[in-house]
Amino acid sequence: MSRAALEWMQKELASYEEQGRLRTLAECEPLETGWLRRNGVRMLNLASNDYLSLGSEGDDLHEPEQSAASDGRETERARRSTGSTASRLIVGNHPEYTAFEEEFAAYKGTESCLLFGSGYLANVGVIPALVGRHDVVFGDRLNHASLVDGIVLSRAEHKRYRHRDLDQLETMLRSTPAGRKKLIVTDSIFSMDGTVAPLCELVWLKDRYGAMLMVDEAHSGGLYGKEGQGLVHALGLSGQVEVQMGTFSKAYGVYGAYVAGEHLLKSYLVNAARSFIYTTALPPDLVATIRRQWRRVRQESWRRRVLQEKAAMFRSILRQHGLDTGQSECHIVPVIIGGNEETLRMAERLQLAGIAAVAIRPPSVPEGTARIRFTIMAGHRDEDLRWAANQIVKCREQAGGA
Numbered sequence: 001m002s003r004a005a006l007e008w009m010q011k012e013l014a015s016y017e018e019q020g021r022l023r024t025l026a027e028c029e030p031l032e033t034g035w036l037r038r039n040g041v042r043m044l045n046l047a048s049n050d051y052l053s054l055g056s057e058g059d060d061l062h063e064p065e066q067s068a069a070s071d072g073r074e075t076e077r078a079r080r081s082t083g084s085t086a087s088r089l090i091v092g093n094h095p096e097y098t099a100f101e102e103e104f105a106a107y108k109g110t111e112s113c114l115l116f117g118s119g120y121l122a123n124v125g126v127i128p129a130l131v132g133r134h135d136v137v138f139g140d141r142l143n144h145a146s147l148v149d150g151i152v153l154s155r156a157e158h159k160r161y162r163h164r165d166l167d168q169l170e171t172m173l174r175s176t177p178a179g180r181k182k183l184i185v186t187d188s189i190f191s192m193d194g195t196v197a198p199l200c201e202l203v204w205l206k207d208r209y210g211a212m213l214m215v216d217e218a219h220s221g222g223l224y225g226k227e228g229q230g231l232v233h234a235l236g237l238s239g240q241v242e243v244q245m246g247t248f249s250k251a252y253g254v255y256g257a258y259v260a261g262e263h264l265l266k267s268y269l270v271n272a273a274r275s276f277i278y279t280t281a282l283p284p285d286l287v288a289t290i291r292r293q294w295r296r297v298r299q300e301s302w303r304r305r306v307l308q309e310k311a312a313m314f315r316s317i318l319r320q321h322g323l324d325t326g327q328s329e330c331h332i333v334p335v336i337i338g339g340n341e342e343t344l345r346m347a348e349r350l351q352l353a354g355i356a357a358v359a360i361r362p363p364s365v366p367e368g369t370a371r372i373r374f375t376i377m378a379g380h381r382d383e384d385l386r387w388a389a390n391q392i393v394k395c396r397e398q399a400g401g402a
């Protein structure tokens with residue numbers, strides 16, 4: 001990874017330290033109700049927002065008239081905790097986070113990883129932490145709304161390049177003065193088109209022009225690479241992408257998100273990403289659920305394989321019948337209709353035929369490219385997909401569109 005691109009981060013952290021406002025994560029393990037162990041020291045917890053003690057209640061808690069004096073027992077229940085009860089920088093830094101983050105970083109091939117409440121929260125927190133009003137963000141026109149919102153919040157200049165148009169991106173990078181921080185932001189798989197970002201070329205460009213690269217793996221995490229590490233890892237680019245972001249709400253089937261990168265990035269985000277600092281951490285129970293699902297993602301590689309086979313079969317039936325599936329090359333398959341009204345009517349016809357699929361209209365997609373978006377799952381049966389593809393063709397023919 002390019003050192004120069006991140007040197008400013010080191011300086012920022014040093015300046016926080018000088019001003020006595022450097023934040024670090026102290027491990028906080030819940031003990032019996034009302035107590036915790038912080039960095040190995042037992043303390044009475046007077047910093048939690050768990051006002052009714054429902055999020056971190058131990059088996060020792062009874063109605064007052066039945067109360068038994070606490071014997072300091074650490075119950076399994078207390079250790080596990082339903083809620084995190086506060087931001088991780090207050091008393092919410094349950095050991096489960098650190099343990100999971102370390103293992104997940106190793107899996108992603110990065111030095112470290114930081115959990116966020118959701119993908120949306122990660123994107124609106126990370127981008128404004130990386131760039132500000134004097135900087136420039138280069139974004140693919142089809143980037144997800146959460147990335148766009150992060151850029152708007154950052155107040156950086158937003159230069160949007162045509163979908164996967166590397167020539168236009170290079171022209172923009174070349175014409176941006178060297179003194180401004182530059183960040184290229186891209187989805188890895190574009191959620192409305194099923195297209196794949198040219199990640200190798202983006203790495204080359206960001207190195208050449210001294211930019212940082214942030215890749216949103218929301219739709220590729222769990223699906224690419226031997227154990228589902230994502231597209232960046234599958235392409236051998238883990239050490240070369242400054243910021244890898246992904247969500248546990250899609251292929252992992254849970255909720256929550258991560259940002260993976262260097263140790264320096266993690267320390268910096270702990271200090272600068274407002275959607276990490278000023279919000280309650282994910283429930284530790286949920287992190288344990290993410291871990292369980294993650295294990296299945298790694299082990300059950302057949303799911304990745306059959307998903308791509310089923311998507312290819314579904315796409316090929318639609319294409320054979322002349323439907324416009326754009327440049328989709330994965331499990332997200334759009335059928336591009338064009339007009340908004342026509343697309344809505346198509347969605348209604350599909351619903352009557354027994355197919356649930358969403359009509360996507362501008363501004364989620366460019367004007368004149370309204371579409372129905374189909375997403376394939378590993379659990380779909382081949383015969384159901386064949387039936388659905390034929391129904392889709394019929395519905396389109398009824399409208400005189402195929």
Ligand SMILES: Cc1ncc(COP(=O)(O)O)c(C=O)c1O
Pocket residue numbers: 118119120121123144146187191216218219247248249256257
């Ligand atoms: C590309 C992309 N990034 C981020 C997000 C947001 O993730 P989450 O649903 O975890 O907030 C989504 C979800 O729709 C997405 O498609």
